[in-house]
Amino acid sequence: MEIDSSRISIRPFKLMDADDFMLWAGDDQVTWSLQRRQTFTSKEEALNFIKDVCIPHPWRCLSICLDDRSIGFISIFQGSDDDDRCKADMGYGVARDYWGQGMITTKAMKIILSRVFKEVPDLVRLQAYADVDNKASQRELEKVGFQEEGLLRKYSFLKGKIRDLLIYGILSTDSLPIEPPSMLKPKADTITLRPFKISDVDDFMGWAGDDNVTRYCRWDTYTSRDDALVFLEEVISSHPWYRAICTNDDRPIGSIYVMPGVGKDQRRGEIGYAISAKYWGKGIATKAVKLAISCVFKEMKFLERVEGLVYAENKASQRVLEKAGFIKEGLLKKYFFVKGKSRDIVVYGIFN
Missing domain, CATH: 3.40.630.30 (Gcn5-related N-acetyltransferase (GNAT))
Structure with missing residues (x-):
């Protein structure tokens, strides 16, 4: 049965997400294609990562949620040097139970694209890499407006193998998805x-x-x-x-x-x-x-x-x-x- 897209949201990780985090971050089949992430082997590792990386730097790892339960992640990693702040890498992954339901990652990316260029200073380009064998990820990127820009041969040595990667890009001036602000930005009517x-x-x-x-x-x-x-x-x-x-x-x-x-x-x-x-x-x-x-x-x-x-x-x-x-x-x-x-x-x- 198809999941109602209104049940999907993006929010920062919390320490209480550690068990849900391990369902995908501890699964080799989920992490095999992730550029910057090894498989987690313990809840303690997950807690430390949430505490030391996700909470201090929320854009680097946001939680994809179903009914506010974490089922995956999406990350925006902006260049740290002044010359690189104009661009950022995007990565994502969801628990295996939700594979084949592309609308989950599609919805998550649409939410991100509707906000990221407004909220991350100096950002004008978002790029993503997909393994040449990962056809599902390629389709998901294309669905939300990313353009395939080229093939990077023998570009990444990832988990014991040299891999060919496709690079995709989208610009702040491109046609971007429009999502309700409440999908990502919390309300704060009074302070x-x-x-x-x-x-x-x-x-x-x-x-x-x-x-x-x-x-x-x-x-x-x-x-x-x-x-x-x-x-x-x-x-x-x-x-x-x-x-x-x-x-x-x-x-x-x-x-x-x-x-x-x-x-x-x-x-x-x-x-x-x-x-x-x-x-x-x-x-x-x-x-x-x-x-x-x-x-x-x-x-x-x-x-x-x-x-x-x-x-x-x-x-x-x-x-x-x-x-x-x-x-x-x-x-x-x-x-x-x-x-x-x-x-x-x-x-x-x-x-x-």
């Missing part, structure tokens, strides 16, 4: 700000461990849950005003802080914020900034001014501050040296 809790660590890693989020932050991407725990326990807990941005279910999807100056500069504070990439483009950052400003001017009576310092190339964050009522005050050239590069900074300010 709240609250102090962080230690139990927030896994949610915290969802954005603090994502290079796409931290590329405009002055701090480095978190790669370890233990480091995140230390930050929550020792830094955030002692910070004058550092809050979790939460959705309707009280789960953090980002962070926002205001740091007052020291001594005579105490009347001036600096604002900073970060939002999980899944929630970009929904106005959440603007709501959070407005709410934060309202709170800090009430709670810190000594504050007269809050300023935002934004990288000149970060146009999205500049729009957030402007929508929240901040006034653009100037450009500071080569003001910060961050992550190996001198940065031009745009200064925004708002007054009590």
Whole structure:
């Protein structure tokens, strides 16, 4: 019986998915053609992979779900160098029980294609490789609009054999599937700000461990849950005003802080914020900034001014501050040296 496509969704992996994850990731017949993945042999391996890779970097491994139960994965692996950020590799796989029901992977790829070029910065090309013997995968790629671009002979040494691969590509300017935003992007009609809790660590890693989020932050991407725990326990807990941005279910999807100056500069504070990439483009950052400003001017009576310092190339964050009522005050050239590069900074300010 054909599966109703409305039962299929895409979401980030959770630790509780480990048993379902093993149904396909522990099956040699599923993993034999996967370019970057060996067969998992234990639930512990699966838990570590979900914790260390899937949760910190959700686009690298998203769960294909049937009735919210994980039955496979789809990954988007973007180039890390500036010259390669324009393109990303796509991979996917589903549990053997669902083979022959091509509409599952077709639906999953349509959901991804409807969102990926909007949500992954700088991406203009998505490419996928299919083994010459894997006719089913070739048909699935063609169904959603990928174009076969060529045959790469003896291209990949995969699991003991040199393989010929077909390369497929699709561009952001091509005709792309249109899916309801709710299929991938969670709703967050209202938000709240609250102090962080230690139990927030896994949610915290969802954005603090994502290079796409931290590329405009002055701090480095978190790669370890233990480091995140230390930050929550020792830094955030002692910070004058550092809050979790939460959705309707009280789960953090980002962070926002205001740091007052020291001594005579105490009347001036600096604002900073970060939002999980899944929630970009929904106005959440603007709501959070407005709410934060309202709170800090009430709670810190000594504050007269809050300023935002934004990288000149970060146009999205500049729009957030402007929508929240901040006034653009100037450009500071080569003001910060961050992550190996001198940065031009745009200064925004708002007054009590």
